[in-house]
Amino acid sequence: MSNSYAQPILRTPDLSEGLRIVDRLLGIADLRDLEVDFEVLISSAHILSALLELLPNAEWWSERDGGGSSAKGDNPSAHLPVRLKSWAMPTGTVDAFLDALGGSPATVRWDFAGWPAAPEVGLGVGGARGAFVTLCVHARDLELEEPAADHTVFVHVKQVEAERAPWLAAQVGLSVIGDLVMATY
Template sequence: MGNTCAWPVLRTTDLDEALDLAERLLAVATWYEPSWCHLDAWAHSESELRQLTDAFPGAGVTSYGADGALLPANVAVGIETVVEARETLATGMAITRCHILWHNLKWPPVPELGLDEEYKYAELEVACHSHDIHCEKWAPEHTVFIHARPGHDERAAWLAAQVDARVVGPSEHGW
């Protein structure tokens, strides 16, 4: 058991720029399973939930409302390609705050930093209109997060440097 730590490596109002960086970071991974990617969108109103389920037929819907209430609800959509991620994310963010998460990947070893290959905590995320991984508060920018083992600040900085980026804020506790 354990939780990731997430480092922001880009904040931008340009969704294509965020997804381009994500694609470059995926190329740094020593391995990843493209089908282990999903969009998570939160519906806080019946209108949002209806729009999301209309936009993504067959999506998984999980209710988190208290005392049997339907809302808030999480809508999860499986994604298989970066092209599909672009389309799905653009559709989701037109309705509500959401994020794309790639997991089941491996960050490469960084021998000069004493870091072995990382699998368990390796994830990559693009959060739309948010500065946090859970998309709790609206922001004008989209944020790209590198998830890794807690305490591996050097790995996050190294990964970002491989794609001409840098860590742009403090890390946050992941999942």
């Protein structure tokens, strides 16, 4: 488990706008080893079925105390609502994941080799430990505890390189819109 620090740079009701900003950020990143991670809170059996078809090896656990989990071999439909996670997926699965969500709160996190140098703020090339972009869909926070009708884009950086987050936002014509928060993965 590693920590990065994330700062929101865009909140929009338009999912395609959020994806455009993600694409622009990825356009300046070192995309070696690019992969995506998914997390979603699911209350509907229909959405659960669609996501398990797309992500058959995903881990899940009940959001209720003492509930079931994939580790126990339980049937997830019997334990709704569940939290489902899938790591190290190919980027080609993002559209299908987003299509299957319905209104469920979710995150898509792009993980890659690093950020470019930011000489204007005194930073060299950023390494993989803090190089992520997260799109929160129908949520305002990385933990999916604040459901929303809109979507939020976060840039992740190392804590000691906090200046990189506003610099990254500026590279795509935006500015930070919230505090730098620890993100645990």
